[in-house]
Amino acid sequence: MTLSADQASTALPADAPSADLSPETVPDAVAAVGQLADRARVASRVLARADRNRKDHALVSIAGALDEGRADVIAANAKDLEREAAAGTGAALLDRLRLDDARVDGLIAALHELAGLPDPVGTVLRGQTLPNGLRLRQVHVPMGVVGAIYEARPNVTVDIAGLALKSGNAVLLRGGSAAAETNKALLALVRGALEAAGFPADAVQSVDPWGRAGATALMAARGKVDVLIPRGGRSLIQSVVTNATVPVIETGEGNVHIYLDESADAADAVAILLNAKTQRPSVCNTVETLLIHPKAAAAVDVLTALAGAGVRLHTDERAAALVPGVATVPATEEDWATEYMDLDLAVRVVDGLDAAMEHIRAWSTGHTEAILTNDLANAERFIAEVDSAAVIVNASTRFTDGGQLGLGAEVGISTQKMHARGPMGLRELTTTKWIVQGDGHVRS
Amino acid sequence: MTLSADQASTALPADAPSADLSPETVPDAVAAVGQLADRARVASRVLARADRNRKDHALVSIAGALDEGRADVIAANAKDLEREAAAGTGAALLDRLRLDDARVDGLIAALHELAGLPDPVGTVLRGQTLPNGLRLRQVHVPMGVVGAIYEARPNVTVDIAGLALKSGNAVLLRGGSAAAETNKALLALVRGALEAAGFPADAVQSVDPWGRAGATALMAARGKVDVLIPRGGRSLIQSVVTNATVPVIETGEGNVHIYLDESADAADAVAILLNAKTQRPSVCNTVETLLIHPKAAAAVDVLTALAGAGVRLHTDERAAALVPGVATVPATEEDWATEYMDLDLAVRVVDGLDAAMEHIRAWSTGHTEAILTNDLANAERFIAEVDSAAVIVNASTRFTDGGQLGLGAEVGISTQKMHARGPMGLRELTTTKWIVQGDGHVRS
Known part of the structure; x- marks a missing residue:
């Protein structure tokens, strides 16, 4: 530990960071x-100045x-399960x-991959x-304290901790009661x-440890928490968006469309639709x-190809009429x-x-949203006029993914327009700072 | 008007945009x-595709x-006054x-200046x-519909309308009852x-026209309004930040510090402090x-120089002891x-x-925050460790301004970390879109 100088220079009592903080010592969730x-803020100052190597x-x-503690983690997970x-x-x-074991291996691999990515801080x-x-520069710096609210996905604990660390941020986690034992074990290892x-x-x-009241307090900690990222289903995200006073980055919901234009190549279209619907139906x-x-x-x-791959087609009348031999749902x-x-697809002739x-x-x-077409004017209009985070021409919608688009690790996929839109990488966990250097300059 | 094709292609009845919408026809503010x-969204599609020349x-x-209508505006303003x-x-x-007349001239000049700035859209x-x-590009596109809430500053009506237009956004304004007549006259001219x-x-x-209920409905129009910008005093901004479900960009509050280091040049320090405190004390x-x-x-x-310039010094004991001949307030x-x-300055020896x-x-x-110093290590530490939108070395804090920093027109100065931090120019009124082009690409 070479960090005591920084920690000592804060308004907190010198022993605060190591003192026990639990529902027994501080029962009130808002106070806790x-x-x-506050502790995260102190820690964030150390992270913000740490170079990439560290x-x-x-x-x-x-x-x-x-890797060493995997037995403990898996045992804790068994209790949750x-x-x-x-x-x-x-x-x-x-x-x-x-x-x-395989999923722990996945987390370990992801941490190594994260270590290999460039550092957004200082760019x-x-x-x-x-x-x-006057010399000006606008530089990427960490947000400071990031909050994450997710449910029953213990992998997010390690994932977000790693992303926050790499981008120089401290993080407050709310992982949900279903994964309580697993998250406790993971947190101990990470810390x-x-x-x-x-x-x-x-x-x-x-x-x-403060349960739902802790989650509520986290959402209300405006000024103490710089940004809140919900990860999970629709109801979780909507609840956070509606209730939080901390700025939220909304992620995830994807009601994704493909428009099959008159001139689309049939072989490409079959391959793209099969990929976009059946490769991993449960993702956004x-x-x-x-x-x-x-x-x-x-x-x-x-x-025909989709039906053959087991996709249930929910069709309007005109679409059903295209394939009279295929069973469809109105x-x-x-x-x-x-x-x-899931393996369901709505189909409409327009x-x-x-x-x-x-x-x-x-x-x-x-x-x-994607268009499959060989008509240049239609492709250009679709690109210009469709107001979505990602607009795709003649490729699978499955490419809307931080890893696929070359951003490295992915924090989530933002469906809002402020701050980050589409796949969020490490850069989106930073803010900027203007640095202005003069030699006695005054404004005239 | 060459825009009917776009307007006709929306879900609104064809005659909706020209139909009367007033508290008489739609009394409920949320519905109105x-x-x-919705009308703004339709209009925003036209703006989003308009080139810079238009x-x-x-x-x-x-x-x-x-310019032509200035007599009407000034007469309306006289009623408000x-x-x-x-x-x-x-x-x-x-x-x-x-x-x-002079302020109307200022607004006219600002519009011409705005016309001379580069267009952020399409960058x-x-x-x-x-x-x-796969060919990727991330392109700046307009937000869509921007909301602005301000009070008793009719110049903001023209200012925000111009900034929104240049950045390709439609705008919904809430200008406050004190300026009602002026804003009505300005709105008619702009439209x-x-x-x-x-x-x-x-x-x-x-x-x-829907008064406070209209402002409340605007703050709650999440999904219909993409971003809300409050401009005004602390209570206005805090009220919007606390009550809005639409994402807000917080602007304005500036409790600005200058640290006078041991090695600071005296002549520069005097000039900078006089500039930073007395040039325009009422701004952030x-x-x-x-x-x-x-x-x-x-x-x-x-x-001594500050006191001589009429600045009331609110000093701690050590600061007061530095200038025994100067009257100070504890x-x-x-x-x-x-x-x-105002012409007041808190002073503390640290x-x-x-x-x-x-x-x-x-x-x-x-x-x-600014540091005045000739010590390189101290300047570097101040830059790295102070967590503010702008960190200044040896220059006046008055430079934290979109115009001064070369951003062109200024929407406001963001004091939050998400989306925009510090002076916000036209670029900060845009979001981005990922455009992905393939040739039948699927994800493996």
Whole structure:
């Protein structure tokens, strides 16, 4: 530990960071989260000034701790799984909750990959010398204290801790009661590894001991927490967006459309639709609605191939009529709104590009939309007029992903327009600072 | 008008944009603001695709309309002034409310200047071709619909309308009851000029007819309004930040510090302090607290010069002892927290750089802090460790200003970390869109 000088220079009592903070010592969640956030702020100052080498070393140290401690983590996870199974939790949720050897290996690999990525901190966004000689630069700096609210996905604990560390931020976690034992074990490993690497353990803390009240206090900690990232299902995200006074980055919901234009290549269209719908139906960049030009030559091939791959087609009358030999379900307006996240696809025949874009404007969540076409003017109009985070021409919607787009690790996919839009990488966990240097300059 | 094709392609009835919308036809503010926002969205699509030449032409057209219609505007303003004066409004507020010939000239000049600035829309932020051949680019695009809430500053009506137009956004305004007549006259001129230039008038609308309920509905129009910018005093901004579900960009509050280090040049320090405190004390980038190294050679000169310029010095004991011949007011903790916005300055002697930064951490609003020093290591530490939107070395804090920093027109000065930090120019009124182009690419 070489950090005591910085820690000593804060308003907190010198012994505060190591003092016990628990519901027993501080029962009030608002007070407790305030104190956790203050500790995180102190830790964030150390992280903000750490160079990349030190941060990468700590990431590798966390990966090592995870490898050595995997038995403890998996044992803790077994307790969570047992309790949740007994409580009647469904198979899909239990699967999300599970941490086995392979998944721990995945987390370790991700930490090593993160260590290999460039550091966004210190990057100069723009700079110039003004006519009066003032030297200006706008530099990426860490946010400070990031909050993360997620549910029953213990992998997010390690994931977010790593992303926050690499981008120089301290983090407050709310991981949910279903994964309580697993997250406790993971947190102990991460904090130990941070300290071993010379960083304050308080760079990664959890509000979970205070339960729902802790989550509520985290959402209300405006001024103490710089940004809040919810990760999870629709109801979780909407609850955070509606209730938080801390600025939120909304992530995830993807009611994704593909428009099959008249001139689309049939073989490409079949390959893209199969990829976009069946490769991983449960994620947000999977296609949910296919819009078809009345004369699209590729339509029959596409629908037949999808049905053959086990996709349930929810069709309007005109779409059903294209493939009389294929079993389809009649679509209602609800289908246009539904993010199935399963082997289901809404299918509608529309009267061309304008009608397709009108449907998209009415039903899209602004995540990703694609056009399959060989018509240049239509491709250009689709790019210009569709108002989504990602607009794709002749490729699968599954590419809307930080890793696929070359951003490195992904924090989430923002569906809002402020701060970050689309896949969020490390850079989106930073803010900027203007640095102005003069020689006695005054404003005239 | 060449825009009917776009307008016809929306979900609104074809005649909606020209139908009357008023508290008489739609008394419910939530419903009315929803309809205004829908009209703004339709208009925003036209603006988003307009090239720079068309937008600049419209800005010049608004400037011309303002010039021709200035008598009407000034007459309307006289009514507001008369009513507010009769209601006992103070001189400072009345001055802010006043629009005279000179101020109208200022608005006209600002519109012409805006027309001369580069267009942020279409700028490519980053781009590459991936190893698999996918072509990527992340491009600046307009937000869509911007909301602005301000009070008794009718110049903001024209200012925000111009900034929104140039950045391709539609705008919903809430200008407050004190300026109701002035804003109504300005809005009519702006909307007429927009239509004359071939743009939909609904690019600029006001919720003022629905009063406070309109403002509340605007803050709650999440999903219909993309971003909300409050401009005004602390209570206005805090009210918007606390109550809005629409994402807010917090602007303005500046409890600005200058730290006078031991090695600062005395002549430079005197010039900078006089500039930072007395040039325009009522704005957010004026200095409010001076922190002094116990051995700062420049201290006596600086304090004497400030007192000589009529600045009331609120000093701690050590600072008062530096200038026994100067009348000072004893400072309390409240002075460290106060944004005077007047010819008042809090002054404190601190035990060096660490103590100065500790004071700043405790009291700063994160707007602007400056260090005056000739010590390179201290300058570097100040730059690295002070967590504010702008960190300045050896220059006046008055430079934290979009115009001064070369950003062109200024939307406001953000004191938050998300999306925009520090002076916000046109670019900060845009978001981005990922454009992905392939040739049948699927994800493996």
